[in-house]
Amino acid sequence: MNPSHKDFWFVPLGGCGEIGMNLNLYGHSESWLMVDCGVTFENDSSSGGGGNLVEMPDPMFIANRSQALVGMVVTHAHEDHIGAIAHLWDQLKCPIYTTRFTREVLLIKFLERGIKPPIILVAPGEQIIMGPFQVTWVPMTHSTPETNGLLIETEVGKVFHTADWKVDSAPVCGESFDSKHMESLGALGIDAIICDSTNALQSGSSESEAALFNGLLSVIEDAPGRVVVACFSSNVARLQTIGNVAHVTGRFLGLLGRSLQNMHLCAKKAGYLNENFNCIESAHLGYLPPNEVLAIATGSQGDVGAALMRLASDTHPNLSLARGDRVVFSSKTIPGNEEAVERLVEALENLGVIVIQAEYKSMPLHASGHPCVEELTHMYSSVKPSISIPVHGEEKHMTRNNRIASNAGVRTQLQGRNGDLFDIVHAKVRRKAVPVGRLRLNKHNGSLEQVSA
Ligand SMILES: [Zn+2]
Numbered sequence: 001m002n003p004s005h006k007d008f009w010f011v012p013l014g015g016c017g018e019i020g021m022n023l024n025l026y027g028h029s030e031s032w033l034m035v036d037c038g039v040t041f042e043n044d045s046s047s048g049g050g051g052n053l054v055e056m057p058d059p060m061f062i063a064n065r066s067q068a069l070v071g072m073v074v075t076h077a078h079e080d081h082i083g084a085i086a087h088l089w090d091q092l093k094c095p096i097y098t099t100r101f102t103r104e105v106l107l108i109k110f111l112e113r114g115i116k117p118p119i120i121l122v123a124p125g126e127q128i129i130m131g132p133f134q135v136t137w138v139p140m141t142h143s144t145p146e147t148n149g150l151l152i153e154t155e156v157g158k159v160f161h162t163a164d165w166k167v168d169s170a171p172v173c174g175e176s177f178d179s180k181h182m183e184s185l186g187a188l189g190i191d192a193i194i195c196d197s198t199n200a201l202q203s204g205s206s207e208s209e210a211a212l213f214n215g216l217l218s219v220i221e222d223a224p225g226r227v228v229v230a231c232f233s234s235n236v237a238r239l240q241t242i243g244n245v246a247h248v249t250g251r252f253l254g255l256l257g258r259s260l261q262n263m264h265l266c267a268k269k270a271g272y273l274n275e276n277f278n279c280i281e282s283a284h285l286g287y288l289p290p291n292e293v294l295a296i297a298t299g300s301q302g303d304v305g306a307a308l309m310r311l312a313s314d315t316h317p318n319l320s321l322a323r324g325d326r327v328v329f330s331s332k333t334i335p336g337n338e339e340a341v342e343r344l345v346e347a348l349e350n351l352g353v354i355v356i357q358a359e360y361k362s363m364p365l366h367a368s369g370h371p372c373v374e375e376l377t378h379m380y381s382s383v384k385p386s387i388s389i390p391v392h393g394e395e396k397h398m399t400r401n402n403r404i405a406s407n408a409g410v411r412t413q414l415q416g417r418n419g420d421l422f423d424i425v426h427a428k429v430r431r432k433a434v435p436v437g438r439l440r441l442n443k444h445n446g447s448l449e450q451v452s453a
């Protein structure tokens, strides 16, 4: 299993045929390039959900040839793309290339594990030679800052790896989606696109981040008491929008939950959240008049021990909610977490709290970070690749994504799963070409255990 200078291979070890734990490999001329290295959260049946088991791809295949690994590119700061790096570092030990914000998030994880992998800072749009690969960072819009797609060029082919993306003309943080840039990729002659399938079953287009301001304002400005907004902490644009609402409604802003505090720091260091985002100490929230409180909280998925669950059980050290206060879910429930979220909502309602969920409002309170049918069509028609290879989705998402590609004029569709080898030069898939598996993190001692299939 050694790519020659005539080969250009794509080999996913995770994230192909599933949503989560992305780990992609590209092979050419005796060398390998890794793109992303993430985790997935599985529900522990004994605790009734909340996604508290951390699992990741078994990197054995690439760990066994780590001398040939020229580097790892990290496309963005979501857990399904970065979460496994610190845990698998001992087996990989290659230089890591990423942008400012993602670097800050990684540094916290490395500090927690007491490791110091070399991180090479890349600017969006930059081009770097890594062994026989020439990699160009292509800024994309998504639900966390500085997400980048990658143009990966070798002497035998060119691939566009989209990473997670959506078309957002007003993303609140960072530059808007650049359609012209996609067309310029098309002009290069792209052999294959490796593309996000998460929302391939959704018609139309995703909502823009900027559209959420009015929706969030409408449920916060007329609230007689406290308002707590639940959202994903890595969505810096959402944090900014909530900060803007705090600013115009004259409420004090507080952050509840460690991951929010961490993300706040990372965002500040990378140059975000500088306007209308003046947080007070969360310990002060409890002393304010209720109608002056706007808190952002972690735990939108019903996570045990997260801030929202502690508010629901009235065991949060900094804030107690009372009858008539509002909790707004600026998030969607990830499949598998429905029961946990239901329990959380019930507990909040038992306190007399009014719960407002994004799914049930006519004004948007949440925007997805992934492309729907129209956005995918736009991508395929701009980049005009010869081959489409869907990833970041289950079978049904990838099948639909390939149909969209075909309808948009992409000639060849390849579909496979983790461990398959996609031969870009010959437009073929070799099934089960490399060994794959899953490792589970033992939370007590940090060790990794094989998960039996
Ligand atoms: Zn992802």
Ligand SMILES: [Zn+2]
Binding pocket: 076, 078, 142, 143, 164, 369
């Ligand atoms: Zn993502």
